[in-house]
Amino acid sequence: MTGATADARSGRALAGTPARQPAWLRWGSLVVCVLGLAASAYLTFEHYSSSTSLACPDTGAINCLKVTTSSYSELLGLPVALLGLLFYVGMTALCSPPAWSASNPWVGRVRLLGAVSGVVLVVYLVWAELFRIDAICLWCTAVHVLTVVLFGLLVVGAALQEA
């Protein structure tokens, strides 16, 4: 058995070529990103148009409008919905087939860093919804769940990748 064959079987990247990631990781992350992109695009559209048309029930604890119009709907002067959209635009690019095939190791590092920063923001926003705004936004929750799933996929995927 040659060294190169052993490397190939263990999934290690040959010199100058990227490691082949499992299909569930490549396609799973892309699907999650596209869903996140759609949800965050809708929230951004609603932010810049009439938020009163948000398709979301108003049952007290669930109140999208209350969340999306609160003072927590902006971060550093930027609408959180827009930040979410920018996040998913970036992550969709980083989880696209060309990005998964890229040989530059920084692509994977930035992808992982993006997922970590996304999940940190999710924890902050969940805290704000529960303890400051006193309402839950279903669309925002969908984006939060997708971000945690993306984080899980990418972290486990990175762990499975040979050093």
Added chain:
Amino acid sequence: MSSRAATKAQAREKVAAMRAEQARKDRRRRVFLAGGAVVVVIAVVVALVVAKAAGVGSGSGSHVTAKGHENETTASAAVFKDVTTVPASVFDTIGPGSAAATPRKITAPALTFAGKPQVLYIGAEYCPYCAAQRWALAVALSRFGTFDKLGATHSSTTDVYPDTQTLSFHDSSFTSQYLSFTGVETTDPDQKPLDSPSSADQKTYSTYNTEKYVGSPGIPFLDIGGHYVSAGTFVDPKLLAGKSREQIAAALSKPGSPIAKSVDGSANVITAAICDVTKGAPVKVCTGRGVGASFAAFGKSTQ
């Protein structure tokens, strides 16, 4: 010779097996750490939900409020000055701006009080749309007369556009040689009763705050001299989200600010309607370029 080669091959295989075993262990450790990271994130979110369900942090500090405004009842001197002294050049530059609606012209008996055209506002402090509209109304009225003071309040913390910082007409009085103003705030931010309209004002409200006259009845209700009515806000409350009263008031003199375009633009629209009932008085205000442009804007929506 062949025996040495066999020994070397065995040693190589042993080393390879050890390396493979080490690689498997490393991989298991990394997967364990990755799984742990995911579990930690999920555990933090679940802990937040459980803490909320258990009532942690549900005290008085759990509402979205702007710091330093909770106990104020009167607008600060800086806010009062900014609201009541918007430069004419700003009004002229903005015109109708981004006013989201305009009053409807109606055919009805003139509404007067103390021998002057009356502007009647009926709203409530909890109402976020009233919170937005009050800024424009206070700016517009300040062009015709003088407030002795303006209240300081915020909209409900449990409604849409929560805790919108605003002014209040409760306990304020307005003097003008051109018109009379009646501002009624029926409740405070917690919907506890505040002002009661007079029977005449209540009759005006009941008669004209109907689908026939305003389209969608509700508060804030505005009747300008019996000739113009509206229900709802001309100012987009979204623009005020998260802003303090000081920030909102300071923005009113900056023509490029979205807040100024909405609030001052709406004030111009209200001013134009008032000028119609005061028959163009005062001339300096009613002949302003911004007011003229606003006449043209709301003329399209009159019935």
